Amino acid sequence: MIQRKRMLIVCEGNDEGLLEVSKQLLSKARFLCDAHSMNLSAVLLNSKNDLAEESLLYGSEETYLINHELLKFYTAQAYTEALVQLIQYLSPSIVLFGATDLSRDLAACCAARLRTGLTAFCTELDIDPKTLDLLQTRPAYGGQVMATITTMNSSPQMATVKPGVFEIRKMTDVIDKTKISQFDPDFTGFAMLSHVLTITHKITDEQSLDHPIVIGCGSAIKDTETLQLIHKLALMTKASVAASRKAVESGLFKRESQVGLTGKTIRPKVYLALGISGAVQHLEGIKESKLIIAVNTDPSAPIFEHADYGIVMDVKDFLVKMISLIENQR
């Protein structure tokens, strides 16, 4: 009998349950495994039994729990040691992680230890039907092109997956508890070189850009009068104010308000780009906005290639007109 190839999903959770990205990854992996006759396993480190049960609902056929005194807090050293042992025990052909801070670090360490490839931030995964190789697709060169990457001559094939790209599909409501097992890593001779002292949960961001409407300000905004109009419009529309890197460097905006590759990624319903030229780095942070409205005096500004609505107009004139339109509507 030919041994079926195996996929291993490294899941993460918290007090509220499995992370969304873990559920997304399990759902996608289930679909791929069904289509290509592969087996699907999941693993959770330093986690409770109920999260392992949850993983079975989203498609895992068997879930391993790795719990140990040395895994109480995340250190790359101990987590890598434990996970590499499980990977060597299961010999999966594919190992997938959600692209969280923790899992991205852990995935890189495991790939280095196993001397295999690792593709970061995949936005699409597929299986080559002939070879059962993992086709790892991700944006390249600042998102201007997509690249499909394969792992050659090394095993397992590893990738981290960007949260939010796959749909969650619950497979069953029945939990077979016999599908959960403990995996005990062997830490004999292991010297722990880092020690976690404290953990603060729930980092709160004072400059939240998590509003349905975000107004983005570019380097074209230079005077305080325009800035005041922006804040007036923001107040009227309950919007938050973001800025491009250049605008932050001009000193008019706080660093926390920076959006783009070097700043935050936002997903508002409406992104109103004022005087933003549309550099690739900035576009990276706004591309998941539902609707993009761009205002710029330069009709050839790249932002217009990535917007739903475009207005070729001076930003200040736009603001004055828009504010009066809203006031008249009230």
Place this chain on the structure above:
Amino acid sequence: MKMIVCVKAVPTSDSIKFDDVSGHLIREGNGSEINPYDLIAVEAALQLKEKTNGDVLAVSMGPHSSSSALRSALSMGVDHATLLSSPRFSGADVLATSSTLSAYIKSLPYDILIFGKHSTDGDTGQVGSEVAEMLKIPHACNVCAFKVLNETEIEVSQRLDDRLQTLTMSIPCLLIIENDFDYPRNPSLINTIKAKKAVIEIKTESDFDLDIAQVGFRGSATRVAQIFVPVKSRKIVFLTSDQLSELLPLITKETL
């Protein structure tokens, strides 16, 4: 203390364009600059230098044109710079890049290695973690703050998703610096002049101990199978200044 900061030269943001039809990369000129995130790593290295009365070496890997990134680091106040450059190193993925860097670093005395969070071109953010693993030294990613406790121990705060974790690590160790760690300092006039004149040491595979099968294209575990231009998902509608009222329902429906 001896610090080594690894930096990368990336194409300037406006020097890459893609032919929408053929999907080919069009390089307009050869503009390259230091990866902006690495400026923050250099800043962290210089702060460690000031606190420990130490010395900072900047290391980069790439073609000879990458020396511009090292000169940027020198102009900020880094003491020395070395470029790992050889045709044998080219075409390297994360695994091969990390193998080359760690093989070279292994040949040097060091206390703290410093990396930026990720690069603007490859944007994988994995090399720092892989180098630490290959050198078998402790590391922390997303470092927002640190304090050298003594010659053998450092305390760092790292951001891990929704939590902030404080830990101590034994030295030697590796730090991957979070993007908002601090503003990178401006180059001073005197350092800029020094950087211009500085001789950048170039090392090839014959200058340090490494397994040639583990570097460059040959030592890479991943291959690009296909490159394609994504379909543009938005189609723009231009409005004149007299049509702005059409935007009203879009931007006020949440509040009115």
